[in-house]
Amino acid sequence: MRLLLLLAIFLIPLNAFALPKDRAVLFLNYLKSGDFCSLKFLNSFKGTSLERLSRLLYYDSCLGRGGRFPLPSERPKGAVELFLRAEALLKNGRRKEALPLFKRVLKLTDSFDEDIALAVGASAYKSLLTSDVLRVKIWRLAAWGNTDEALFYLSFLRGDRFYTYLLAYTFLKSGKRKEAVSLFKSAEEIPRSYLFLTYLSRSLPEKFSYFKRYLKEGKSRAAKRRLSVYLLDYSFRKDLGFFKKVLKTVKPFFPRLYGYYLGRYYLFTGECKRVPRRPELPFSAWRSVCLGVPFKGRGVNFYSLLLKPPKSFPFKKEEVFAPSFKDSGLKLLVERGACYAVSFIEDKTPQNALAQYRCGYYRRGIKIAALFKKRLHRYPYLLKVLYPAPEVFGGDVYALAIARQESLFNRRAYSRSGAIGYMQIMPATGRYLARKLKVRSFKVHHLFNPNVNVKFGTYYIHFLMKRFKLFPLAAAAYNGGPGRVAKALRLYGPVNSPADLIILTDGYLPFEETRDYVKRTFVNLYYYSNLYGTGKEWRIFSSR
DSSP, rough: HHHHHHHHHHHOOOOOOOOHHHHHHHHHHHHHHHHOOHHHHHTTTTTSSHHHHHHHHHHHHHHHOOOOOOOOSSOOOSSHHHHHHOOOHTTTHHHHHHHHHHHHHHHHHHEEEEHHHHHHHHHHHHHHOOOHHHHHHHHHHHHOHHHHHHHHHHOOOSSTTHHHHHHHHHHTTTTTTHHHHHHHHHHHTHHHHHHHHHHHHHSSSHHHHHHHHHHHHOHHOOOOOHHHHHHHHHHHHHHHHHHHHHHHHHHTHHHHHHHHHHHHHHHHHHHHSSSSSTTOOOSSHHHHHHHHOOOOOOOSSSSHHHHSSSSSSSOHHHHSOOOOOOOOHHHHHHHHTTTTTTTTOOOSSHHHHHHHHHTOOHHHHHHGGGGGGGGGTTTTTTTHHHOOOOGGTTOOOOHHHHHHHHHHHHHBBTTHHHHHHTTTTTTHHHHHHHHHHTOOTOGGGGSSHHHHHHHHHHHHHHHHHHHHHHHHHHHHHHOHHHHHHHHHHHHOOOOOHHHHHHHIIIIOOHHHHHHHHHHHHHHHHHHHHHHHHSSOTTTTTTOO
């Protein structure tokens, strides 16, 4: 069935409805018969979790038969449904209504470009490539490394004010840094050029100049914050005097960020310990390790696990792992192996989180279960959804803690930087690990094999733990590289206590991403240790 191929290309979001058992039974019967091109089938699932899936099957089945057929009145959502409805409109002779839908599909994804061109013809296809569509497509293609396609579509955008800027971005993504810098400088009428020039400039004063211009003229507050974090971290490493200039510039735009980095400065320089009171230290943990005041944090987080560790795990394993399916319709689909249908259901409910988990859709299960974190005592079974342990990991709590942060257990994960699989292993790291493990004839594509990926990643995190002794330091090395962790240790000294680890993490690790990674993976380890380990793996300081 063509729809299965389309689903593999593009997962569509769904609305949340209930799924009665009788509707689940009926759907399974329809799956056996394959008779989807009927209004009776379509109307049978209105108001249920399977409503949109039934529409997609209806469209696909009816299109396969040719001829005209009644169209559902519901508005299409998601690229797949938009595409199928547009095709159906063409079949029904409603070309003018189909073209705007095809245009929306072109803007959402690049998966249907050839299909649309064949359906509407070359002339009509070209008319759909308006400047707003082209800008989005070129950016998306370049971002994912499809630079040849991006350059092809750029040929349709000549004369547009974004042409030079997008050409610069495409060159940047193809590794032509020098040409990209020159083009970004020629596209200064596009404020976002200042963002890239801040990253690409060599000297701190030049970076700072472009940074101030982007803060003044840029429109995206999120991008401004990311750029502020980048330049604060960069100047913090290179020149503390210049860092203070950057910090002063950031203050009116992001006061909380200003407070955080001022606190980092005091941690790094040791000033926080020499001054009786530091209201600038924004966290209770920082005030505790610097001034010796009692830690007042709550909940399970990096700081509380180190400074005020819980005496016992607040959940009983028998409750977490007890049979917990109550939604009869979802339960039936899972038991009958109809995970194809479950993959379409995104009800924001604990039971759907469990269904996604049972079908092996760990990432989706985690995202839904995360909405109920504050109600885990009511739904303790969600802990196994939030912290799944696929069999391929063999119960290794350290590898599980890393993989959850890296990919949320998406075995097909592939990042823009080229990191692959459960453990998000970079090709160069894969080749290095293959040599260490004496794996002959290793090819990068082998990292897409979950067994190979987990074997390499598990070996690597344990290798780093042997080198750096503590899991949080090994996690920092996994994310930011062993060299940066080794340098931080040379600057700070040995880590012998929770206070040392907090100061090293927040004051000495160079990147926000790595600092956040350490904190999240340590919390992951706490849960994995208590759910699948001895309950002691997370207690990294013997006195604790």
